[in-house]
Amino acid sequence: MSNNNINRRKSNAVKVGNVLIGGDNPIIVQSMTDTNTSDIEKTTEQIIALSKAGSEVVRVTVNDSDAIKAIPFIRDRLDKAGENIPIVGDFHFNGHMLLDKYQDDAVYLDKFRINPGNVGKKNKKDKNFTTMIDAACKLNKPVRIGVNWGSLDQELLASKLDINNQLKKPKSLDEVMCDAVITSALENASLAESIGLKKDQIIISCKLSKVNMLIDVYRKISEMCSYALHLGLTEAGSNERGIVYSSCALGPLLLDGIGDTIRVSLTTDIDGNRTKEVSVAKLILQSLGIRYFLPDVTSCPGCGRTSSDYFQKLAFDIDKHIKESMPVWKKDYPGVENLKISVMGCIVNGPGESKHADIGISLPGRGENPTAPVFIDGEKKVTLKGDNITNDFKKILIEYIENRYK
Numbered sequence: 001m002s003n004n005n006i007n008r009r010k011s012n013a014v015k016v017g018n019v020l021i022g023g024d025n026p027i028i029v030q031s032m033t034d035t036n037t038s039d040i041e042k043t044t045e046q047i048i049a050l051s052k053a054g055s056e057v058v059r060v061t062v063n064d065s066d067a068i069k070a071i072p073f074i075r076d077r078l079d080k081a082g083e084n085i086p087i088v089g090d091f092h093f094n095g096h097m098l099l100d101k102y103q104d105d106a107v108y109l110d111k112f113r114i115n116p117g118n119v120g121k122k123n124k125k126d127k128n129f130t131t132m133i134d135a136a137c138k139l140n141k142p143v144r145i146g147v148n149w150g151s152l153d154q155e156l157l158a159s160k161l162d163i164n165n166q167l168k169k170p171k172s173l174d175e176v177m178c179d180a181v182i183t184s185a186l187e188n189a190s191l192a193e194s195i196g197l198k199k200d201q202i203i204i205s206c207k208l209s210k211v212n213m214l215i216d217v218y219r220k221i222s223e224m225c226s227y228a229l230h231l232g233l234t235e236a237g238s239n240e241r242g243i244v245y246s247s248c249a250l251g252p253l254l255l256d257g258i259g260d261t262i263r264v265s266l267t268t269d270i271d272g273n274r275t276k277e278v279s280v281a282k283l284i285l286q287s288l289g290i291r292y293f294l295p296d297v298t299s300c301p302g303c304g305r306t307s308s309d310y311f312q313k314l315a316f317d318i319d320k321h322i323k324e325s326m327p328v329w330k331k332d333y334p335g336v337e338n339l340k341i342s343v344m345g346c347i348v349n350g351p352g353e354s355k356h357a358d359i360g361i362s363l364p365g366r367g368e369n370p371t372a373p374v375f376i377d378g379e380k381k382v383t384l385k386g387d388n389i390t391n392d393f394k395k396i397l398i399e400y401i402e403n404r405y406k
């Protein structure tokens, strides 16, 4: 089930390994490793973790000869592990040398990311860019022209600023910056086409770290071309900041139908958990009704009416139970990801919210009868009592799933 009220922008579909990005295809979730790519074991291990978390494409940095020489070995290990996730090589500064010299290794990549702000200066810029695009054409690989305002082509920006300064009413620096980001992406995409890359081998991204500017840039560029668009707020930060800023940046664009693939760029947790960015990206899509990845658990925040922490424990327990069960459920019960569950703290909103869910439970609040009505498909089916409410509810849940999705 998906949000049919969204009018997806028409874009060219691009084949990246076994995945299609753009066109009418689902919006793809991607991520990036933070291991040293030449460490074959650690990089493979992290790609597998990201893939298992739901990343459908993964990018690795290719910053030197050891990194590019590691790619065939990483691919081989992934294949042997049954992971056919496409690998994207991220090239900066020396990409032209690597892609010229190590094509036997580069062929194991499924896409190249080229940052036009980092390919060289003055006359070397077009020459180096051409070398990389030539390699992509020869190896039949798609390319993401990935512009980032942190590494924007400074000559282009300077020329835009010069022109702006001569205007009667000069634009703000932010406006000129947005304009330069868009120009860099579109001019380099045109250049790539003139070298031989096809329209359906090009994806564009224009990354900035300011939410409003990012939205503005993507809204504009989405009307100026039909290239598939990769969305992401760059350098979003960590924890709550990264999650909130990324959600606020991507949400309006996705609702506008803009974006064919997304990445949430979170600073990795102190515990080294890199997969959070994948969970957040999936939740953004799910919250907007664009794609569903796992059953949705609606739970109230709780308040003074909840008589104990039993309610919070139940909500967390059900959430955890679903996440842990999903690898099996996904195979055994196709469509289970669309299920809606509600876990509510008391009679105020409990019965009402539970009726909106496929299956819901309303716990007894302070001063209420110590019973928990369970609603199935909008109707009260059973009332749970006693000390075993959590397990009883889990049993009812699995029975419901078995009946509905087998």
Ligand code: SF4
Binding pocket: 300, 301, 302, 303, 304, 305, 306, 344, 345, 346, 347, 348, 349, 350, 365
């Ligand atoms: S449903 Fe009840 S417990 Fe939950 S927030 Fe509302 S009033 Fe509080």
